[in-house]
Amino acid sequence: MEGDRDDGEMSEGDKHDHGPSHSHEHRGGRHEHKTRFHDPEHAAEFDRRKSEIRADLAEKLAEMLELGSEESVLEVATGTGRAARPVAKRLHGGRIVGVDQAPAMLEVGHRHEEPIPAYSQCAGEADALPFKANAFDRAFVSFSLHHFGNPERVVREVLRVLRNGGKFVILDPVLKESTDALGAALDAKVNEVFRRTHGQDFRFHTASGIQRLLLKAGYRGARARVVTYTFDQEGMDGIPTGAHWLEIAAELEAEAPALAERLKATYFTWHKHGDALHVSGSFPYALVSGEKPQ
Numbered sequence: 001m002e003g004d005r006d007d008g009e010m011s012e013g014d015k016h017d018h019g020p021s022h023s024h025e026h027r028g029g030r031h032e033h034k035t036r037f038h039d040p041e042h043a044a045e046f047d048r049r050k051s052e053i054r055a056d057l058a059e060k061l062a063e064m065l066e067l068g069s070e071e072s073v074l075e076v077a078t079g080t081g082r083a084a085r086p087v088a089k090r091l092h093g094g095r096i097v098g099v100d101q102a103p104a105m106l107e108v109g110h111r112h113e114e115p116i117p118a119y120s121q122c123a124g125e126a127d128a129l130p131f132k133a134n135a136f137d138r139a140f141v142s143f144s145l146h147h148f149g150n151p152e153r154v155v156r157e158v159l160r161v162l163r164n165g166g167k168f169v170i171l172d173p174v175l176k177e178s179t180d181a182l183g184a185a186l187d188a189k190v191n192e193v194f195r196r197t198h199g200q201d202f203r204f205h206t207a208s209g210i211q212r213l214l215l216k217a218g219y220r221g222a223r224a225r226v227v228t229y230t231f232d233q234e235g236m237d238g239i240p241t242g243a244h245w246l247e248i249a250a251e252l253e254a255e256a257p258a259l260a261e262r263l264k265a266t267y268f269t270w271h272k273h274g275d276a277l278h279v280s281g282s283f284p285y286a287l288v289s290g291e292k293p294q
Helices: 040-048 052-064 084-088 103-110 151-161 181-198 207-217 242-255 257-266
Strands: 002-010 072-076 095-100 119-123 136-142 162-173 220-234 268-273 276-291
Touching: 052 084, 052 136, 052 162, 052 220, 052 276, 072 084, 072 151, 084 095, 084 119, 103 119, 136 151, 151 162, 151 207, 162 207, 181 242, 181 257, 207 220, 207 276, 242 257, 242 268, 242 276, 257 268
Parallel strands: 072 095, 072 136, 095 119, 136 162
Antiparallel strands: 002 220, 162 276, 220 276, 268 276
């Protein structure tokens, strides 16, 4: 895995979304069926996973929150609290509250051998947060937006519990901006495959789509930083959701050659040699921030 390439910032409205829009590993919004994140064994296995990409992005997220030291911070869909740890290191007198609707994830987080400082957890839905209005200085959500069935309601709820001038940061894998019908068809296929595992609420957004989501909810100054990580390696180890992307590649190669070529041009190529598979390409991740008006 080669470092990362920072693709810079987009100001409000710089880009346009062209169709459906890429995962995480737990959900925080309301939904009708329980996911595997309610399974204690899966929650524990999820917490053990290591990824240089996730760790690097968590540090970038913590920086983007622009913490002083004593802020009250909310993490939506906190899971086992992995993204809260680098944020907690920047607080000296403040606190982080993590909310999640999967008790199994919260329980694994509660049992960490090295407790996260100034961090507490509570059960709750991302689209109906169990907090009073104006309760937090900062809020963030990491690798979860694509799981929310009603992301509009989630971002409005976060706006409600933020204090005036408070900042909200969203970190999520994103699709690259589509510019034609073939790109839109590839976006639809990506989401179709991911929904088989993660349910019908799953949807990858684009960075500009997340910006518009915040602006429509009433945030100001919505800005997006897109970070692209390149790879050239054997297999998809260390690449978040890599196994699903290989599933997409195999299906398109067999069923839709034109989409398979677009996948190669946009995201990654794959070449089998013996029992091994070499992959080379890049995936983008967006850090999008907005503020509650004073």
